[in-house]
Amino acid sequence: MTQMINSKFKLEKSDDLIFMTASRAKKAIEKYGKDNVIDSTLGTLFDENEKFVALDTVYDTLKYMDKDLIASYAPISGTNEFIQSVIKICFEEHKPDAYISASATIGGTGAIRNIILTYTDEDDYVICPNWYWPPYKPITTENNRNFLTYELLDTNYKFNIEEFEKALDKSLENRQRVVAIFNTPANNPTGFSIDDDSWDKILEIIKEKAKDDTNKITILIDAAYMEFAGNGEQKKFLEKFSNLKENILVTIAYSMSKSFTAYGLRTGASIAISSSKEVIEEFEYSQNTLNRCTWSNGVHSAMNVLVELTNNKETNKAYRKEIQEYRELLRKRAKIFEEISKEIGLNILPYFGGFFITVLCKNPKEVAKKLEDKNLFIIPNERGLRFAVCAVKLAKCKKAPYLIKETIDQING
Amino acid sequence: MTQMINSKFKLEKSDDLIFMTASRAKKAIEKYGKDNVIDSTLGTLFDENEKFVALDTVYDTLKYMDKDLIASYAPISGTNEFIQSVIKICFEEHKPDAYISASATIGGTGAIRNIILTYTDEDDYVICPNWYWPPYKPITTENNRNFLTYELLDTNYKFNIEEFEKALDKSLENRQRVVAIFNTPANNPTGFSIDDDSWDKILEIIKEKAKDDTNKITILIDAAYMEFAGNGEQKKFLEKFSNLKENILVTIAYSMSKSFTAYGLRTGASIAISSSKEVIEEFEYSQNTLNRCTWSNGVHSAMNVLVELTNNKETNKAYRKEIQEYRELLRKRAKIFEEISKEIGLNILPYFGGFFITVLCKNPKEVAKKLEDKNLFIIPNERGLRFAVCAVKLAKCKKAPYLIKETIDQING
Numbered sequence: 001m002t003q004m005i006n007s008k009f010k011l012e013k014s015d016d017l018i019f020m021t022a023s024r025a026k027k028a029i030e031k032y033g034k035d036n037v038i039d040s041t042l043g044t045l046f047d048e049n050e051k052f053v054a055l056d057t058v059y060d061t062l063k064y065m066d067k068d069l070i071a072s073y074a075p076i077s078g079t080n081e082f083i084q085s086v087i088k089i090c091f092e093e094h095k096p097d098a099y100i101s102a103s104a105t106i107g108g109t110g111a112i113r114n115i116i117l118t119y120t121d122e123d124d125y126v127i128c129p130n131w132y133w134p135p136y137k138p139i140t141t142e143n144n145r146n147f148l149t150y151e152l153l154d155t156n157y158k159f160n161i162e163e164f165e166k167a168l169d170k171s172l173e174n175r176q177r178v179v180a181i182f183n184t185p186a187n188n189p190t191g192f193s194i195d196d197d198s199w200d201k202i203l204e205i206i207k208e209k210a211k212d213d214t215n216k217i218t219i220l221i222d223a224a225y226m227e228f229a230g231n232g233e234q235k236k237f238l239e240k241f242s243n244l245k246e247n248i249l250v251t252i253a254y255s256m257s258k259s260f261t262a263y264g265l266r267t268g269a270s271i272a273i274s275s276s277k278e279v280i281e282e283f284e285y286s287q288n289t290l291n292r293c294t295w296s297n298g299v300h301s302a303m304n305v306l307v308e309l310t311n312n313k314e315t316n317k318a319y320r321k322e323i324q325e326y327r328e329l330l331r332k333r334a335k336i337f338e339e340i341s342k343e344i345g346l347n348i349l350p351y352f353g354g355f356f357i358t359v360l361c362k363n364p365k366e367v368a369k370k371l372e373d374k375n376l377f378i379i380p381n382e383r384g385l386r387f388a389v390c391a392v393k394l395a396k397c398k399k400a401p402y403l404i405k406e407t408i409d410q411i412n413g
Numbered sequence: 414m415t416q417m418i419n420s421k422f423k424l425e426k427s428d429d430l431i432f433m434t435a436s437r438a439k440k441a442i443e444k445y446g447k448d449n450v451i452d453s454t455l456g457t458l459f460d461e462n463e464k465f466v467a468l469d470t471v472y473d474t475l476k477y478m479d480k481d482l483i484a485s486y487a488p489i490s491g492t493n494e495f496i497q498s499v500i501k502i503c504f505e506e507h508k509p510d511a512y513i514s515a516s517a518t519i520g521g522t523g524a525i526r527n528i529i530l531t532y533t534d535e536d537d538y539v540i541c542p543n544w545y546w547p548p549y550k551p552i553t554t555e556n557n558r559n560f561l562t563y564e565l566l567d568t569n570y571k572f573n574i575e576e577f578e579k580a581l582d583k584s585l586e587n588r589q590r591v592v593a594i595f596n597t598p599a600n601n602p603t604g605f606s607i608d609d610d611s612w613d614k615i616l617e618i619i620k621e622k623a624k625d626d627t628n629k630i631t632i633l634i635d636a637a638y639m640e641f642a643g644n645g646e647q648k649k650f651l652e653k654f655s656n657l658k659e660n661i662l663v664t665i666a667y668s669m670s671k672s673f674t675a676y677g678l679r680t681g682a683s684i685a686i687s688s689s690k691e692v693i694e695e696f697e698y699s700q701n702t703l704n705r706c707t708w709s710n711g712v713h714s715a716m717n718v719l720v721e722l723t724n725n726k727e728t729n730k731a732y733r734k735e736i737q738e739y740r741e742l743l744r745k746r747a748k749i750f751e752e753i754s755k756e757i758g759l760n761i762l763p764y765f766g767g768f769f770i771t772v773l774c775k776n777p778k779e780v781a782k783k784l785e786d787k788n789l790f791i792i793p794n795e796r797g798l799r800f801a802v803c804a805v806k807l808a809k810c811k812k813a814p815y816l817i818k819e820t821i822d823q824i825n826g
Contacts, residue, residue, distance in 0.1 A: 002626070002629065002659045002660045002689065002692065003629075003695065004532060004629050004631065004659075004660070004662050004687075004692050004695060004696075005531050005532065005695050005696075005699045006530075006531065006532065006533060006534045006537075006590065007534055008534065008535075009531070009699060009702075016488075016489065019488060019489075042486075044485065044486065052481045052484070052485060054480040054481055054483070054484035054485075058484075059480040059483065059484065062480075062483070063476060063480075067467040067472040067475075067476075068465045068467055069677075070467070070472065070475070070677055070678065071465070071467035071471075071472065071674050071675060071676060071677055071678070072457065072465060072467075072676060072677050073455075073457070073676045073677055074677060075429075075432060076429065076432075106519050106679070106707075106708035106709075107708055107709055107710070109705075109707070109708055109709040110707065110708045113706065113707055113708075117419075118418050118419065118422065119417060119418065119419065120419060121419045121420055121421065122421075124419075135705055135706070135709070138702065138705060138706050139706045142702065142703075142706045143706070177419065213415070216415065216416075216417050218417065246415045246417075247415045247417070249417050261484050262484060263484060263485055263486045263710075263713075264482075264483055264484055264485050264486055264487060264710070264712065264713030264714060265483065265484070265712065265713075265714070266519070266679070266708065266709075266710065266711065266712050274417075276415065279415065279417050282416065282417060282418050283417075283418075286418045286422060289422075289551065289555065290555075292522075292548055292551060293526065293548070293551050293552045293555045293556070294519075294522070294523065294526055294552075294707060294708075295519035295520055295522055295523045295526075295679065295707075295708060296519075296520055296522040296548070296679075297520070297676075297677070297679065298679065299677065299678065299679050299712060300676075300677030300678075301677060301678070
């Protein structure tokens, strides 16, 4: 046949694992009934009635929004109000002493993609711990950058600072730019957060490399789950990005998907923190150009929702209450899953918040397949299984560890 | 200073001409009153009360949509219903005899970008008539493709088939792939549509080049203004894309922005037409990969609006009535502008529909600047002025040609 697509296209012909598994779970629910199926596939929030959660404060604001404010274009970088508000709600009282700017994007994905494309040249490295959200890799490699992973945890289940340093060293051999992704707090798929001590060590190493002015190091924090990782104190590490040398840039991929249950409204922001005003201006122009050349404008209505929920005291209070309720629910679910896992010897990675817990096991694909026979649907990865506390109600979080343990023992002996 | 952005970034540091001019118009309105200002800047529809138009059928559907259908993720290529519906509403009864598929995108921009990236290699050419929507160029060049324009019209104000052939020849010298953009029907900024005879000639030339199996030729139709260019008959040319050789691919960048007054909801589709099933499968996989690596999913609520308005007979009828009303309004405004222009000797390009009419003149920037002193705000381009019939009410469409003619005479003597 004639290949019409370009010669360098790295086609990913696989069907989407998560959506395929979710559709099998749906069929099982139709056949066996809701009570007999555990659906731990999707990364979206479900309540204790197993109903999809769409926050009232978000969708009431949208329902009563003037239709002109939904229909009309937002400026390419986002409305000024959105830019100011996203910075306000992202940092709260933990703003670093630095210049900060933001630009609207299509979802967290759009921010991650824009930042990688802006701050690396072709063949440069993007480095990332080895427990990561799978799309990081094709975002990097389809754009002709190298993707290099390193071990996330040391033997004490702390951030593996040595392996990070090795990866950073390798990425700067004969090269000038690197983007280091940290999906924290509340990593997907593990629920792990980098603690403040580890952040100090990370910054120490980066500052050392940045003594060489030709090195240009960009930190990229994927903050998708930040609102579900604590009561505000989880943002304290952001203060550490004060007064860094101008060849160290800190960026944040902000997403409304989880924090506003606005997955389908596709709105996020790329945020930049720098001690140099010029670097921030360069950021603004580059994001504007990339937006224009990729999707033009962002979703106006979602921007307006964020502005309203950030600045209107009453709605902000109601919104925070809703978020807190679900954060506590996630914590309860995770706690029971952790406790039972410990009790029965199921090996899980440390959880600090967010939508997922990871179970370590051999032959994860086989285990996941076998679990489907028992009507538990779960996403396997290279070294384990991703259990979605966001999607599974308490009673089933109690039941799941036993099923998983039993199945791992069956498969791996 | 340290340049943090990558070394190949072609930064566009200019502020957005259209939004800047629009903001000056807004200030003039505040100062002199609505009645004394003609604002022909934005490419959005305003009614005879000079109010922004957001179609009732679209925004009522959104207002009463189940919030879960707004909040949740759509699949990466769009929901199946959206894919089927966008094909249905785009072609109506003018489907060619071919395999057809579609993939959701972020706006028309996202579709244009995806198609260019998929069907050209680096350094290949994207060719386009010289009256074009300005972002085509940076979308092409920021992605390291070459942008080549050719004269749109011949001396009879018909599509310039000879210049098209020259551009196509040049683009295939020592290269295998080319994307040829046609912003038709109802080109931005001229309102020009390629007629059926010209389409026959275009296809004849392309078929000749496609005899060489190594040539892979992609037609990209930017159909942003298609619904405002006729009563259905303007889609007849789509039938011509039947039974083409498999190294000729026809693609459409479909946009909800204008046809649903859904600019701020950022939803469109890339559509592919081919006689080869494999080429269409390749299209589906490649669009899925590009979506995943750029913005992940599309805007679920907008997809649902299109599905409802396409398939629910009653809402579809109401929607068609709304569209027809505004199409006729545009035609009335354009007609009066054309008639007066002819009468007073203002040189305009042929208008067949859409949001804009182009006035030809020398020194367009100076003319536009001088017009602002007379409170007429208009967008200059390289060879003329873009008058927005979409944004200017009838009474002002009557007044504008005189002001423009007078000012051109003042500047150019």
